[in-house]
Amino acid sequence: xxxxxxxxxxxxxxxxxxxxxxxxxxxxxxxxxxxxxxxxxxxxxxxxxxxxxxxxxxxxxxxxxxxxxxxxxxxxxxxxxxxxxxxxxxxxxxxxxxxxxxxxxxxxxxxxxxxxxxxxxxxxxxxxxxxxxxxxxxxxxxxxxxxxxxxxxxxxxxxxxxxxxxxxxxxxxxxxxxxxxxxxxxxxxxxxxxxxxxxxxxxxxxxxxxxxxxxxxxxxxxxxxxxxxxxxxxxxxxxxxxxxxxxxxxxxxxxxxxxxxxxxxxxxxxxxxxxxxxxxxxxxxxxxxxxx
Numbered sequence: 001x002x003x004x005x006x007x008x009x010x011x012x013x014x015x016x017x018x019x020x021x022x023x024x025x026x027x028x029x030x031x032x033x034x035x036x037x038x039x040x041x042x043x044x045x046x047x048x049x050x051x052x053x054x055x056x057x058x059x060x061x062x063x064x065x066x067x068x069x070x071x072x073x074x075x076x077x078x079x080x081x082x083x084x085x086x087x088x089x090x091x092x093x094x095x096x097x098x099x100x101x102x103x104x105x106x107x108x109x110x111x112x113x114x115x116x117x118x119x120x121x122x123x124x125x126x127x128x129x130x131x132x133x134x135x136x137x138x139x140x141x142x143x144x145x146x147x148x149x150x151x152x153x154x155x156x157x158x159x160x161x162x163x164x165x166x167x168x169x170x171x172x173x174x175x176x177x178x179x180x181x182x183x184x185x186x187x188x189x190x191x192x193x194x195x196x197x198x199x200x201x202x203x204x205x206x207x208x209x210x211x212x213x214x215x216x217x218x219x220x221x222x223x224x225x226x227x228x229x230x231x232x233x234x235x236x237x238x239x240x241x242x243x244x245x246x247x248x249x250x251x252x253x254x255x256x257x258x259x260x261x262x263x264x265x266x267x268x269x270x271x272x273x274x275x276x277x278x279x280x281x282x283x284x285x286x287x288x289x290x291x292x
């Protein structure tokens with residue numbers, strides 16, 4: 001079975017001169033691109049041109065004849081030390097140099113910078129970073145998640161096989177870190193941080209609260225208590241909670257409407273439900289009220 005390989009998997013060691021220099025380590029961390037350190041270039045099977053990595057290829061073809069490389073389709077590489085074109089393998093067939101300290105013969109992937117903790121996930125079908133011991137594969141979500149999220153996250157089917165709802169980059173094989181929200185939806189960490197900086201605290205997909213808002217809800221309680229509504233505005237309204245999906249009959253207030261079930265202010269106005277028990281699913285108005 002193919003997969004990831006590290007030096008030491010095979011005992012082949014070529015020594016040069018007095019033995020102080022191991023040939024396979026020549027040029028280590030000295031070659032590559034902004035994405036990876038490696039001692040070879042890949043030949044793109046789509047256009048038969050050489051690139052340091054698939055990301056460099058995809059960026060170079062971003063305008064004009066736009067196309068991307070399927071990592072698994074790469075068949076040939078060129079050693080950067082001896083310029084030999086050859087079939088994909090970890091060791092150069094000509095000079096014996098190790099073209100990548102980490103090598104995966106499934107993904108056709110090379111990288112000298114093993115501090116990243118690369119590993120191949122057979123369920124994902126690609127290589128990932130961070131150390132295999134620190135991740136598990138969630139079958140329903142369709143991706144590898146940090147161990148801390150095992151039995152501790154809301155599963156959303158194929159949640160990682162979607163575009164980031166902020167920047168629309170495909171998340172599954174993105175090089176950027178990913179944030180898993182409490183609702184189970186995912187987005188880039190940097191996009192999440194930027195969203196919070198713009199005072200948006202709910203999931204862009206389902207509108208559920210994405211942060212612990214307990215302190216903020218408490219401040220709203222105090223502000224509402226201190227702000228008395230004029231008699232003409234003292235009436236009841238129906239609201240749907242975006243967090244618990246239940247409806248409440250609450251007093252109208254210009255500052256906000258608090259869910260009577262979960263105490264969240266992440267609510268929107270809605271029509272009177274057929275069943276006033278709070279478990280119905282009424283149709284909501286087009287304009288949301290007090291969305292975070």
